[in-house]
Amino acid sequence: MPDQIIVDLPVREAYDRWAPYYDGYDNPMVFAAQRILDRQHGTVEGLDIVEFGCGTGRNLAHFAARGAAGLTGLDLSEGMLAQAADRVPGANLIASDMARPVPLPDAMADLAVFCLVLEHIAEPVTPLIEARRLVRRGGRIVVIEIHPFLSGDGVAAHFRDGGEEVHMPTYPHQFADHLNAFANAGLAVEACREWRPRDLLQDGDAGPFPDKLTKRGMDRHLAVEFVLTAKPTG
Numbered sequence: 001m002p003d004q005i006i007v008d009l010p011v012r013e014a015y016d017r018w019a020p021y022y023d024g025y026d027n028p029m030v031f032a033a034q035r036i037l038d039r040q041h042g043t044v045e046g047l048d049i050v051e052f053g054c055g056t057g058r059n060l061a062h063f064a065a066r067g068a069a070g071l072t073g074l075d076l077s078e079g080m081l082a083q084a085a086d087r088v089p090g091a092n093l094i095a096s097d098m099a100r101p102v103p104l105p106d107a108m109a110d111l112a113v114f115c116l117v118l119e120h121i122a123e124p125v126t127p128l129i130e131a132r133r134l135v136r137r138g139g140r141i142v143v144i145e146i147h148p149f150l151s152g153d154g155v156a157a158h159f160r161d162g163g164e165e166v167h168m169p170t171y172p173h174q175f176a177d178h179l180n181a182f183a184n185a186g187l188a189v190e191a192c193r194e195w196r197p198r199d200l201l202q203d204g205d206a207g208p209f210p211d212k213l214t215k216r217g218m219d220r221h222l223a224v225e226f227v228l229t230a231k232p233t234g
Contacts, residue, residue, distance in 0.1 A: 004160060004163060004164060004165040005163055005164045005165065006164075006165050006167060007164045007165065007166050007167065008166075008167050008168070009166055009167070009168055010168065010169070011076060011077075011120050011168045011169055012076045012077055014159075014166055014167075014168035015055070015075075015076065015077035015079060015080050015168075016077050016078065016079035016080070017079070017161060017166065018079075018159050018161075018166070019056065019077060019079030019080045019082065019083050020079070020083075022055065022056050022080070022083070022159075023056050023058065023083075025159060026210045026211060026212055027210060027212075028209075028210045028212045028213040028222065029116055029146060029157075029222065029223065030058070030116070031200070031209055031210050031213060032144075032195060032200055032213070032222050032223045033059075033115045033116055033144045033223065034058065034059070034062070035200045036144055036193075036195060036200075036223065036225050037059060037062055037115070037142075037144070038062070040142075040193070040225065040227075041111075041113075041142055042062075042066055043066070044063050044066050044067065044068045044111065045066060045067030045068070046067065046068075046069050047063075047068050047069060047109075047110040047111050048068070048069050048070035048071075048072075048108060048109045048110050048111075049063050049068050049070070049071055049072070049109060049110065049111045049112075049113065050072040050073075050074065050104070050108070050109040050111075050112050050113070050131075050134055051071075051072070051073050051074065051112070051113040051114075051115065052074050052098055052112065052113065052114050052117055052127055052130075052131065053074065053075055053076075053098065053114065053115065053116070053117030053120075054073030054074060054075050054080070054081075054084055054091075054093070055075060055077075055080045055083075055084065056080055056083035056084055056087060057073060057083060057084030057085075057086075057087040057088045057091065057093075058087070059113060059115055060073050060084060060087070060088045060091050061087050061088050064088055064090070064091070070092070070109075071088060071090065071091040071092065072091065072092045072093075072094065072104065072108075072109070073088070073091050073092070073093045073094070074093075074094050074095075074096040074098075074102060075093070075094075075095065075096065076095070076096065076097055076098070078095060081093050081095060098117065098120075098121050098124075098126070098127040099121060099123075099126055099127070100126070101126075101130060102130045102134065104134055106133055106134065107133075107134070107135070107136045107137070108134055108136075109134050109135050109136065109139065110135070110136055110138075110139045110140075111135070111139060111140060111141075111142065112131035112134055112135050112139070112140075112141045112142070113141075113142050113144075114127070114131070114141070114142070114143045114144070114145075115142075115144045116144065116145060116146065116157070118143065118145055118173065119145060119146060119151065119156060119157065119170045119171060119172070119173065120157070120168070120169060120170060120171070121171065122171050123181075124173070124177075124178075124181045125181050125184045125185050128141070128181055128182065128184075128185035128187060128228075129185045129186070131185075132185055132186055132187060132230050135230065137230075139229075139230075140190065140227055140228060140229050141187065141227070141228040141229070142225070142226070142227055142228075143178070143225070143226040143228065144223060144224070144225050144226075145173065145178070145223065145224055146222075146223060146224075147194060147195070147221040147222055147223050147224045148172070148173065148174040148175050148178075148224065149220075149221050150220075150221065150222065151170075151172035151173065151174075152172050152174060154172070156170035156172070157170055175224075178224075178226065182226070182228055186230060186231050186233070187228040187229065187230060187231065188228065188229050188230075188231050189226055189227070189228060190227045190228060190229050191225075191226070191227040192224065192225070192226050192227075193224070193225045194221050194223075194224050194225075195221065195222055195223040195224070195225065196218065196219050196220060196221050196222060197213050197214045197217075197218045197219075197220070197222060198218040198219055200213070200222070201213075201218075
């Protein structure tokens, strides 16, 4: 097989290009994130949910199937939002840059979700502050990201398209980066979980999974999950 040509694109252009076949890509991180949501955040009946970086709407569809009351998806890529519109027709989908304030009212959601998106922003405090503003008292924020052990080794979002390997800006946030961003956004860590392939496949009926999921072994950490709540003010 000839060497792949490396192409570097801005985040919006990369995801617009990836959008038509994103869901069919052999992506172990997407599988991991979906399994984590299934395991940990499946009880959402009657909740209003906002997702930052909703992509093709996979997670919004997950929440819709479990009885969520209202679904709002934010994404930088119009191509991804077009896929999400087909998948979740009832969702409120908004083109939005995470580095800027979100055009939504205060306290409009019970749950805010970031799933494999904070790696694309150098300073995640702004979107976390916005999530805190959007979530009602007693609500929570869920963050699922590439595990810092992997991102520190250079593992980041990329994809192959024909003879090209497409890369985009990513930032390898380590645990200190996450924790400092949460603190600066006025958020407290309610729970933190680290996920390996062994953890994701531990049930008796794991079903099919991407070939790449176990290429580093069953015990190499893949993802980290944080559950956050707003710190009391005053």
